[in-house]
Amino acid sequence: MKNMIFIIAFCIVAGKSMAQKFTENYLADDFKLYKGLLLKLNPQAISGFGHSFYEKMDYVQSMYDGRVIYPEKKYTFNTQKDSLLNRIFRVQNIVNKSGADYNGETYLEKPIFVLQDTVSKQLIYYKYDAEYEHNFPFLTSPIKYDEQELCSRIERDVDEFTGKITINSPMSSGHSISNVILYKNILKGKIVYYLSLRTIGSTLNVREKGVYIIFSDGTKWSRPTEEIEVEADKNGYEYSAFITLSANDLLTFSGKGIRKFRLFIYDESVNSADADKFKTYVKCVRKAK
Known part of the structure; x- marks a missing residue:
């Protein structure tokens, strides 16, 4: 019975996420508006995977830490694109390297998005690039502007x-x-x-x-x-x-x-x-x- 309830709940969550409309929305310095949004990897993305995705906050501390999550075999500082495809993440928080809410300037350190897989609940830490649009590999759910x-x-x-x-x-x-x-x-x-x-x-x-x-x-x-x-x-x-x-x-x-x-x-x-x-x-x- 418990397994059946879990499967039903899983299908509801997955169904709602998949029903969302995702579009290209690069916000540059307005990145704080991403908080709470759903992100889905853009299948057309070809960059933005190097020194960007990490399993632990400890690895995000240094600017070019090579211990990325799901590394490519040849270029180990790149995360494999396929490992993120067909997954939907919610931006739980946007923090600095110490894990506190991000309030600094982007030229001092990059904002870190705390992404949670909406199905598996896995957390992934993503370094956001506020300068180059081609390095943002995601599509997003609709944005509400104030x-x-x-x-x-x-x-x-x-x-x-x-x-x-x-x-x-x-x-x-x-x-x-x-x-x-x-x-x-x-x-x-x-x-x-x-x-x-x-x-x-x-x-x-x-x-x-x-x-x-x-x-x-x-x-x-x-x-x-x-x-x-x-x-x-x-x-x-x-x-x-x-x-x-x-x-x-x-x-x-x-x-x-x-x-x-x-x-x-x-x-x-x-x-x-x-x-x-x-x-x-x-x-x-x-x-x-």
């Missing part, structure tokens, strides 16, 4: 000479410049909104035109006559556009997440976490004065 907290990140500046007020969504995301920024300019009672987009291209093209956006629901938005600016960048050439938005545009961007955009022929993907945050930022900027 609108008030996101609105507190909105930036506001007043030009002392002209009195112009500039309000914008955060200009940085993690350790890099945001590729999507909303601006609101207020001057003598007149309000104008602008959408700033940027991406990197490998070749030089000048005086080109065309801004195209695909939303997460598959619908599209375009400005084919919009001019594209280009500047030399250490990684190639930076292409950017500064687009005036209408009231209808604002409604669109506050209700739909941007999945990808194109400037002339150069594409930039937006992960779902950044897309969801930007929708909220649009609402915050519209309300800000």
Whole structure:
């Protein structure tokens, strides 16, 4: 009878976990929002397994401890990807190397996620990389954002000479410049909104035109006559556009997440976490004065 009860409970827990919708959600410095979420290994992940997964907190103390859990035979500092596939983990806690709640800066030491297998209850300690998205090998359950907290990140500046007020969504995301920024300019009672987009291209093209956006629901938005600016960048050439938005545009961007955009022929993907945050930022900027 006890065995039957255990099997039924196991099936319920496993069924609920498997029914969850998992998507790519890399949060960079917002990693504390992962606490309590479910994580599932992304089958497409090809990096993020070196010096990252450990069986004991003792092994996580040093930055490059090679005693990882489920090591590969050849590269023993890598955890075997297959050992984590088809398993679902809950982020029980996010701690520092001493095991206390993580409150430090990511450049001092990496946050450690305490992962618990939802079925076997096994604990695995995972070093999170807040700098490089390609090193995050997980898909996550849906993230709930605190609108008030996101609105507190909105930036506001007043030009002392002209009195112009500039309000914008955060200009940085993690350790890099945001590729999507909303601006609101207020001057003598007149309000104008602008959408700033940027991406990197490998070749030089000048005086080109065309801004195209695909939303997460598959619908599209375009400005084919919009001019594209280009500047030399250490990684190639930076292409950017500064687009005036209408009231209808604002409604669109506050209700739909941007999945990808194109400037002339150069594409930039937006992960779902950044897309969801930007929708909220649009609402915050519209309300800000």
